[in-house]
Amino acid sequence: MKNDISIVLSGEAGQGIRTVELLMIKALKNSGYNVFSTAELMSRVRGGNNTTEIRVSNERIEAYVDKIDILIVLSKNAIFRIENRLTRDTIIIGQNNFIEEKYINGHYKIKDVAISSLAKEVGGLIYSNVITYGLLSGIFDINLNLIKESITRHFSTKGKEITDNNINAVIKGFKKGKELKLGIQVEKDEIIKNQVLLSGTESIGIGALAGGCNFITAYPMSPSTGVIQFLARHSEEFGVVIEQAEDEISAINMIQGAWYAGARAMTTTSGGGFALMEEGISNAAITEVPIVIHLAQRPGPSTGLPTRTEQGDLNLALYAGHGEFPRIIFAPGNFTDGIYLTQKAFNLADKFQVPVIILTDQFYIDSFQSIKSIDFTDFKVENFVTRTDKDYKRYKNTDDGISPRGIPMQGDGFVRFDSHEHDEDGFITEDPDIRTKMVDKRLKKLESYSKESIDAEIIGSKNYKTLIVGWGSTYGVIKEAIEKLNDNDLAFAYFKQVYPLPNNTKEILSKAKELIIIENNATSQFGQLIKRYTGMEFTNRILKYNGMPFSLEEIIEKLKGMQ
Amino acid sequence: MKNDISIVLSGEAGQGIRTVELLMIKALKNSGYNVFSTAELMSRVRGGNNTTEIRVSNERIEAYVDKIDILIVLSKNAIFRIENRLTRDTIIIGQNNFIEEKYINGHYKIKDVAISSLAKEVGGLIYSNVITYGLLSGIFDINLNLIKESITRHFSTKGKEITDNNINAVIKGFKKGKELKLGIQVEKDEIIKNQVLLSGTESIGIGALAGGCNFITAYPMSPSTGVIQFLARHSEEFGVVIEQAEDEISAINMIQGAWYAGARAMTTTSGGGFALMEEGISNAAITEVPIVIHLAQRPGPSTGLPTRTEQGDLNLALYAGHGEFPRIIFAPGNFTDGIYLTQKAFNLADKFQVPVIILTDQFYIDSFQSIKSIDFTDFKVENFVTRTDKDYKRYKNTDDGISPRGIPMQGDGFVRFDSHEHDEDGFITEDPDIRTKMVDKRLKKLESYSKESIDAEIIGSKNYKTLIVGWGSTYGVIKEAIEKLNDNDLAFAYFKQVYPLPNNTKEILSKAKELIIIENNATSQFGQLIKRYTGMEFTNRILKYNGMPFSLEEIIEKLKGMQ
């Protein structure tokens, strides 16, 4: 097997598959392999069937693939859901009693590895995890010391006995893996070792810290909760106030209080929770208090598929809240952008005093990839708070619509925020002319923002005839498909700022003869947005809304079919 | 003064101006005059300055006008806000000490009528109201018996003494009015007497009753509260369950329980409350429980201008709720349509099991007009509930996407509603293929609906070159403007169904050379919707967002300017 290998682990919720994934991708990366991993999980805590996919490649990869080169079976009933992803070349590894007859008798390459027995030899089934890690490490012939070190680190808080047992386990697995002699050949690259491995969740969390976030409150909701939990882990070091709200309405209002008093605050939620925040978002708009919201999408409506993925809430974010007001929406497609855009979100919220929404989804959040390390000294935490003077006017009418924002106790003025229509001082007014001016002032901020607007990125041929449009988490799969197709007529326009539409939108779209949109939803919400603003229509739409991300094969096949 | 007279009453909140308005328009209508009235009120209970406008005409009128022919001043500081609406011909009536020097010394026709003194003669300032009613009746020389009867009816529960005093008051006012000899000449029409006079609120309430509404719950919010209060007044007679909810979230969920159990339920709210309901709307979409929501718009964002008008929440309604699902949105522009569409909303919600939203606004809700009486036997309360059998499948996949809806205790099956993605039986599933089928099934309902979709109405020239597009409450003013302009190239397309776009949208729009949109908001939300679906662009936009409705003069002037 060469250069682009996909390993899938399949077992039950609660078996710790994600721990194996995490250990393994770290080991792979630290050995110089390009890695990418992603999980699909059922909405349950124990049982059922979950899988995780680890891709190992000689090239940069950021997409999910259908094909399974190596399948590790960790429980009964772990194959049927992914049966159609198996090929004649798939190597199925697992203990015989986990692999149903029909597969054993099928055209598959079965390797019987009695993980349970090995685990029991070490001390119990609980070691199956680490045996599996060892097994995979052996298959990839990873430096055994590196593996042992990782185990020592992982179990550092658990005491010597447990660590020793796990080292024992990992070695057992490792030997077994080497014995299998699968003949894996993937080119390594020293540079990868210097990269950093992280999850989508971490990209948002780190971006937030880099943006100066020092206050987060949220009501738990998959797949968004990881962000507050990440910040909680670093709250002491970075002085972040962490509070679980009683509901999402509390969260969206609490962060307004926080910004008002001088914090840089955010909340994190998913569609249902975001829906509950809409009145609050509208309130932020008229009081002109900055807010940053991370919206991690999952398939709706309502409870929908709580642990699966979709890009179905773009419209929700676009039109959230009653009344008319500007907002900024980012949709990072890779983790470098995730960090960068989240960081920027705080500066922009502070500067323009508008809601800034970071739109991700379960696929983005729960994936891992390695990125080049980032020079954070390039970042600036830009603070736009002004000292107030005695005559401070909170809603001063300015050319760019941005009124200087003061905070209490900094300066000589009073800071008066108001949710009614108000005059420049922040007092209630019903004067029709002031009303018109204030609406204009607020809307003007979007024009002012256009100077800082982030262009869509063109990937692929510069002389494209066909342009594929995508946004957010489909970045990786479209990019890889384009690379694989290597077609001089083809390019991909990656929108990481989805609203306002980037300044170059019309230009790049009108250069194309044919426009294809790819979205992980049923109604092509971004396509409709583009039509609404540019009048331009897509010739083809590739849409998927079954709860799963696009696979590389799927995109390649569909694109081929269109040419 | 002839044929089209506008009277404005101006005074403080709490003075009972609306009572005068109500009594007077009834008297006028019962005398055979065309009437229309509308109020603009401050967000306060006492004091400030409120005005109400009564138009009396020989023709059907449904619009607000700027010009004031007769101004009745009922308190101090009651003129400056409307100063720019006065002309040399305006007759200002009021007691001298309420009319500031500068007006007395201006070019106005002042009639000093000491309403307070007259009231005191009767028994106290409290009678100022009825004096004013009498005064206006005298000016229009309304049959005195009719006036007296109306007083007797109005005060029927207050005892003889109070009634007598008020009759006394009304006569005093009446005489004074006649004495003024204003020489009013408006043609009457016997037919008007048979018409019914009602408010926008009442049109929604009556439509709801006619739709079989037997359950309403709401959290009070101006300008929507009148609807639940109207139904409360008729709850005993019509068996309507009335409940004030603890918040809007409760209301939107409660009506789902109600429909589930076999009621025909609705809620009524304004923008902020509606925003809080969005998660619930999404829940209705996936559980496929019917819901009807009355959304009475007022200017946002957030608290905004609580007692004023705007068409700023179309987007809110269009995109409410997370995930992707169909909905139907009506926006009546006159009260006949208000009754008709609200009635239909219940049948459609029941049939298609989708959220149906009735979009009005403060101007619509708080206006009065008279309409032809309605033959309710034309209406059908269509009940689409099916008896369940043993194998009842709540989410049965059908050609039109509509699964028969059962209710508990009617039939042999169980009725299982579920907010997760589910199979046909209503059980949680994570199967990607079932997911896709269920999304398609739900979206299909919108296509099925298109057979019943309500076309936009063309008013004016059939051979138009310029088409004005409007929706909802701007109907009256655009219609009257068109009539006044009497231009063979001009027509008005009145959209009372705003979503889905009516089937004739493209056809009627493409017939025009020039497209003008008129909206009572800042960003032309309906124009954007049309562009999103048809790609068609408006050449001109007439937008207003200062909290006030369009005036007839304003529309005429703007339209003239465009030609």
Place this chain on the structure above:
Amino acid sequence: MTTIFDFDQIPETSWCPGCGNFAILKVLKEALGELNIDPKNLVISAGIGQAAKISQYINANCFNGLHGRALPVATGIKASNPDLIVVAEGGDGDMYGEGGNHFIHAIRRNIDIVNIVHNNMVYGLTLGQASPTSRKEFKTPLQLEGVSSEPFNPIAVAISLGASFVARAFSGDMKQMKEILKEAVKHKGYALVDIFHPCVSFNKINNFKWFKDNTYYLNENYDNTDKMEALKKAFETDKFPLGVIYTNGENKTFEENLITYKNDKRPLYKREVNLEKIEKLLASN
């Protein structure tokens, strides 16, 4: 023991082995069965959470709606058809966190429903954050330093708001739980049953043994109609009392107060609209 509320084919639950929810499911079905309730007359209105999934495993009518919103849905159901027996069910996060405002106001209404709260002192489905009933210092992936808020006291709050039936059970004692649930169903008016149960996956502190050690039965002499005594009990935390802590007889219910049913007891779905009356109403305007 199978009951009429069991499915022919036992559905696969998504609960963890050892979870207290299994006992609650079993006992609830038995209690309803023993009360001879016709499943067709029963609706479970559930929220979202591990607890709320119980509605998926009972062979009856159900409305499995939004997180936190089981009570308004239940209220709408009961008010539209008072002949139905309505159970509003969910977890401690569901009912006291997201749904806290409905909890307060449903009690005030005294709607005749049974409100069952599976109280495991943790958010199970979202993998282990604190719930309103989590005890102080309880550590979670979100509350790394431990919970600092005062735990929500549903018993005391319900009594303070005038609830007419307030009970607490423990999933570890199926017999007593069944008795309590039966009484709750029989009670006319709002009935709260807060059920302690261990979450084996995310609450390692308040586990089976902890609940066993930290609860006791109200004794026979305890007068559960004395409000102040009941409140005293409600505040006990060294050991939490189990049983019907308070009941104050039967007050007029929400449905009984509705004018809609004053002269006509038929549920709404049996009624017809009188269009003529509407015509008259409009004409009289």
Place this chain on the structure above:
Amino acid sequence: MTTIFDFDQIPETSWCPGCGNFAILKVLKEALGELNIDPKNLVISAGIGQAAKISQYINANCFNGLHGRALPVATGIKASNPDLIVVAEGGDGDMYGEGGNHFIHAIRRNIDIVNIVHNNMVYGLTLGQASPTSRKEFKTPLQLEGVSSEPFNPIAVAISLGASFVARAFSGDMKQMKEILKEAVKHKGYALVDIFHPCVSFNKINNFKWFKDNTYYLNENYDNTDKMEALKKAFETDKFPLGVIYTNGENKTFEENLITYKNDKRPLYKREVNLEKIEKLLASN
């Protein structure tokens, strides 16, 4: 008496002549003035309603936000800058109706704010519907048959949830109201002051006289640190007690529990971000 909290030009209020809100406004300004509070250190976080408009009439910092949401906003403010004195203020509908869930959970957090509720037993701004505290049988344009729900008992609920300062005042007695407000501001931790006041426009039943006749002062010997005694008082409705009904000393506040302030007392706005640390954090991944 003018205070530092008065505007140079007295703003026109939008309240009705005779409304209890005037007394509350006056007394609050005086109380704050007498406590020598610098208006620059004070924030009024208010909801929406006639009561909440008070924030428009006090010359200090304010956040006049959404109906029902004054408490979360206040929590965000106080947690970000504990040096501020934060008052969360609104009406009975605002705080106990729309904002009910925040009321519960703000108390549990014990955030050091003063929560002032203008309790006129009616929705004033929306023209007279019932509020959660409306008494039974109170008739309104929405409740034509009269209210049937049990009135919300903020005092009992707050005590049940562990509030450390729970008081009730009456706008008709400015002297006592001022004392209570001063104590509330001085109290460390969450302090509830529910103020009865007449709404002359929409509550013709619970008018000035009614409040006068239906309230009494807690006597000197009353021990307001005894929780059960306090609860007994909370349930009295023949005459409602006025005064500090319960206070249980001072517990650790929400802000004090935050790890953010453990080693660094500076409010958030004074802190700088250390980007190098973030670089290390990422590199360590």
